[in-house]
Amino acid sequence: MKYLGNKVGNGLALGKVYIINTKIPKIKTRNLTTVGAINKEKEDLKQIIEKVSKDYESLENEALEDEIKQLCNFYKILLSSNSLIGTMEEVIAKEKCDKITAITKVMKQKEEELSLVDNAYLKERSKDIEDVTNKLIRKALGIKEIDLSRLDEDTILVAEEISPSVLLSNNLKYVKGIVSELGGKTSHVAILASTLGIPSVFGIKEISKTLNDDDIIYVNGNEGYIETNLTETQKKNIKDKIRKEELLKNSLIEMKDKKSRTKDNQKLEITANAGELSELDKLLEVNCDGIGLFRTEFLFLNRSIPPTEDYLFNIYKSFAEKLNGKPLIIRTLDIGGDKKCPYIDIKEEQNPFLGYRAIRYCLDNKEFFKVSLRAILRASKYGNVKIMYPMISSLEEIYKANEILDEAKADLASKNIPFNKNIKVGIMIEVPSTAIVADMLIDEVDFFSIGTNDLIQYTVAVDRLNPTVSGLYSFYNPGVIRLIKNTIDAVKDKKSKFVGMCGEMAADPLAIILLVGLGLQEFSVNASMVLKVKKLISLIDSNEAKDIANKILKLKTAKEVETYLDSKAKKIYGKYY
Amino acid sequence: MVRKDVVVKSVSGLHARPGSNLVELALTFKSDIRLVHNGSSINAKEILEVMMGNINCGDKLTIEVEGEDEQKAINAIYSYIEKGEE
Known part of the structure; x- marks a missing residue:
């Protein structure tokens, strides 16, 4: 099967599908009853933001590419915003709710405000806010970040939408390709993929629901399509093509x-x-x-x-x-x-x-x-x-x-x-x-x-x-x-x-x-x-x-x-x- | 309080890198730093406010600074916006 999408470029790849689901589980709002609980919640919130901010800082220091450094820096500055934290604290105090509810509410509002600005660049940036929000919530829930450094064979990441933070981890040796349903050419992910030279195709509808983990697929980032259900002969031909492309590149x-x-x-x-x-x-x-x-x-x-x-x-x-x-x-x-x-x-x-x-x-x-x-x-x-x-x-x-x-x-x-x-x-x-x-x-x-x-x-x-x-x-x-x-x-x-x-x-x-x-x-x-x-x-x-x-x-x-x-x-x- | 008018030189306006760099610079000063753009007043230390200001190349801004290091701050912010791309 061949699926057409938008080419992001960066060459050809063959590998095993790894479906990334960064969706956050639905969480019930917790009501706080005492002043002590509210204060504790506020304190927790501060610590979570500080921790995530530190994470970005160390990613920034470890990064080799300028684009990645810049993005981490942007996230860090975003989290240093006094009004952001202040508003979250206000929500906790006023609504007597838990920190995750407050984070979601405030960030969602910012994301919406940004997506309403009549500027394509800023619309894309609202995705960045979503990415940071999810990271905060994962930290609050103690959910581990996706660790790509533990992969041990050629892998194609497939997702409804790849968040930039997935690519900020420092060991992407086995990440050979990226396929997603959403994402534009000016998205941070597209820029990161190009910086890292990872063959990518975006904009294939329903693809993260169509494919299964461990399927072997071919990604042609140059022409903007992927192929699935490959026969052994096809796989051999593709490997040959990738080898020649490499030879040409060298x-x-x-x-x-x-x-x-x-x-x-x-x-x-x-x-x-x-x-x-x-x-x-x-x-x-x-x-x-x-x-x-x-x-x-x-x-x-x-x-x-x-x-x-x-x-x-x-x-x-x-x-x-x-x-x-x-x-x-x-x-x-x-x-x-x-x-x-x-x-x-x-x-x-x-x-x-x-x-x-x-x-x-x-x-x-x-x-x-x-x-x-x-x-x-x-x-x-x-x-x-x-x-x-x-x-x-x-x-x-x-x-x-x-x-x-x-x-x-x-x-x-x-x-x-x-x-x-x-x-x-x-x-x-x-x-x-x-x-x-x-x-x-x-x-x-x-x-x-x-x-x-x-x-x-x-x-x-x-x-x-x-x-x-x-x-x-x-x-x-x-x-x-x-x-x-x-x-x-x-x-x-x-x-x-x-x-x-x-x-x-x-x-x-x-x-x-x-x-x-x-x-x-x-x-x-x-x-x-x-x-x-x-x-x-x-x-x-x-x-x-x-x-x-x-x-x-x-x-x-x-x-x-x-x-x-x-x-x-x-x-x-x-x-x- | 000190004020100064400036026209945005950066081709990509004050989004992306020029925006974050501006906020980083603003954060190094103690004074309150605001950018008045199309009648609204933007806190230069808040990245989201700067981004949502949708400040584009060619836009006129008034920089308003108030605080103990206001003179130093306004000079630095003015020359950053005035300089545009390297």
Whole structure:
């Protein structure tokens, strides 16, 4: 059986299921009758909080990873709150109830308050409060914490929801994978799992009730699924796959200082996607050839007023300078009805992905758009900066966007503010209409970047987060492949213009062979994938890939394409695939 | 009592790490430290209050400090919020 979920990443794992149930047993409220009993209860409460706080402190000291230290520290500060303890004591005194009832009541209230704040980050933090509450109650009841250091064989943790504290214990040697029903990408657990490199899949409904302890399951954190009821042959194949993945991983360190080249020494660029300040160091560490997609949304979200030009400029400038001449492709704001900013007036829409978003909003709000454009232009003085417009669906939009860009340039020129007058301008190819007329659009821009996540979604009309139809979403759909070929062909023989790809397809081992064969020039992937893609490309002969691509263009189904690529990949990647 | 206005520089606002660090810093002073944000007064020594204040990048705050080490405290808190990310 295969169960699809949300990929958290971190690789592949095979192991025995260990179901974690952190649910706290229902406890009857105890009524206190004497002043002495109330005072004792208050004293007990203080001691419990102190003990749990000490536990976090020692976990913080033992932790090796920064993220874990930080989380323990956060819990510790939370427990040091005078008002929290004060309110609990008040509840005990007023309601003459026991400490557990008081803890539950006060913490529950805080959790609710937090979950009502209109901020995705804070909503996730309400889970942290729940985690701390449960720890306090377990301490009060004398229930032992789950001790993962006593495991002695490869284990996959399965739970309705994994609480961060489970992963704070210091010996996770045998924890090979994590599967849960709940949990988002920004949850502390997802961040911890990534820090610790544990393959994880979240969001599989009812999974902790479906599986049993000691079942052997396969977790594919890269693609976001698990498999159960494995035959011996399947287990053998999976072990083989994990071994090869490991082998590939170990071969990557040496790739850092190598140039991005195919086996026959054709030059390509392997750049990275970035969308957060903290990612810059990771990008520099893997020595990518630049940033192929700089998502600017994070600079606009979670704030009450729009960012100023100087603020954006300073951030763009610091990225440009640190890249030291390598390209930095800055995508202008890609925001819509699904991500809300208080100062951006986009109404709630039934189909935000087909609605008022990205360039559509920016073209209507010229002055707002110009702030971003001027910031990018000013940063272009300090490095190899390029501009990219998202969600373009027609030539008219390119004309309009470039007109506004010219106005932004004129603003700066009139104030004698320096910028690169010949800054390169490109568009995302993610709306099928643009892939179809790519040959008409290329004359108006300097480059294309194919955004496959949206291009595929729009082409096959599938929301890939909808499990009932997500099976139709495929990199190997012949219609999708034709659109990609059409886009790449439009740029061929155009001097000083180029075509790249910044969707997840650019990091897919099978698709890479096809893309090299079609003549894609730039692969922009997540920082964690840069070295892997570089390694795989170094094993591909571009002429052989061309022949493979030509053969694929004649195949009629996604399944045929995948099977054919799989057989070629076995030969090309050898021991790594 | 001393007061000072400041604009939040940190990209992630005063949530997460910047928020906890602020509280840790505030706890090192004896004075009462409050952040006035959109009309509500937040105790800077209480992590939950700081988090629930939903203080985002670009927001204006007034720092109010009262106590024996108020001058030292307000300077430290001001420069922490003013500094933003490293």
